[in-house]
Amino acid sequence: MDYVFQITPYDSPELVRQVSDALERRTELRSRKKCPKMWKLTDRLCKKRASEGCLEKRRKRYRVYGMLLIMLGVVLFVPGAMDPKELLVPLLAGAAGILAGGLTLWSGRGRKRRTNAFDRAAKQFLQGLAAPPSAQVRFTGDGMTIAGKPAAVFADFDFAAETQDLFLLTWKEKITLLQKKDLIAGDPEGFAVFLRDRMEEKEMFYRACSPEGSAQK
Numbered sequence: 001m002d003y004v005f006q007i008t009p010y011d012s013p014e015l016v017r018q019v020s021d022a023l024e025r026r027t028e029l030r031s032r033k034k035c036p037k038m039w040k041l042t043d044r045l046c047k048k049r050a051s052e053g054c055l056e057k058r059r060k061r062y063r064v065y066g067m068l069l070i071m072l073g074v075v076l077f078v079p080g081a082m083d084p085k086e087l088l089v090p091l092l093a094g095a096a097g098i099l100a101g102g103l104t105l106w107s108g109r110g111r112k113r114r115t116n117a118f119d120r121a122a123k124q125f126l127q128g129l130a131a132p133p134s135a136q137v138r139f140t141g142d143g144m145t146i147a148g149k150p151a152a153v154f155a156d157f158d159f160a161a162e163t164q165d166l167f168l169l170t171w172k173e174k175i176t177l178l179q180k181k182d183l184i185a186g187d188p189e190g191f192a193v194f195l196r197d198r199m200e201e202k203e204m205f206y207r208a209c210s211p212e213g214s215a216q217k
């Protein structure tokens with residue numbers, strides 16, 4: 001079966017983050033091939049750090065604890081504020097509870113993703129595709145054609161990535177970016193399997209999304 005993409009403008013603001021993620025993963029995978037010992041040590045050290053899923057659960061718990069502490073603090077603080085001489089201890093305990101709750105909420109806040117060199121490269125790359133020519137990219141058993149002309153065989157692809165909205169392929173120091181919404185023949189899931197099965201180095205296929213929405217390689 002052939003898979004055909006009809007190129008349309010790359011105008012989604014979400015693409016910058018996804019292209020950046022794919023480019024960063026490509027750099028990491030190529031580095032792993034060249035420096036396996038260094039990455040073995042890096043992976044060992046990273047195991048000691050909490051995973052992003054664990055960190056998110058921890059942030060949620062902190063938000064719940066923070067709200068509870070604030071509510072308990074208010075319950076103690078309000079009566080104490082009405083009669084501070086007789087209820088000094090509840091007043092102080094309530095103030096401490098509100099302060100502790102605020103600090104707990106602060107600790108559980110989500111951190112914004114920092115802009116890095118890959119983000120800047122992705123932005124520049126997409127700016128160069130601001131007005132792409134209307135052309136079709138077709139994948140057959142022989143390889144990839146662009147606008148009806150042979151462009152690459154599968155042995156040329158040194159990296160491929162699937163993200164939520166696109167496929168990014170690199171070959172002979174070139175990049176082909178394909179949006180899933182532009183796929184007019186075939187389906188994204190089938191294309192991902194088709195592409196990976198034909199790549200010589202299957203470990204260089206990176207899947208940032210799965211049907212269940214979880215990241216995987």
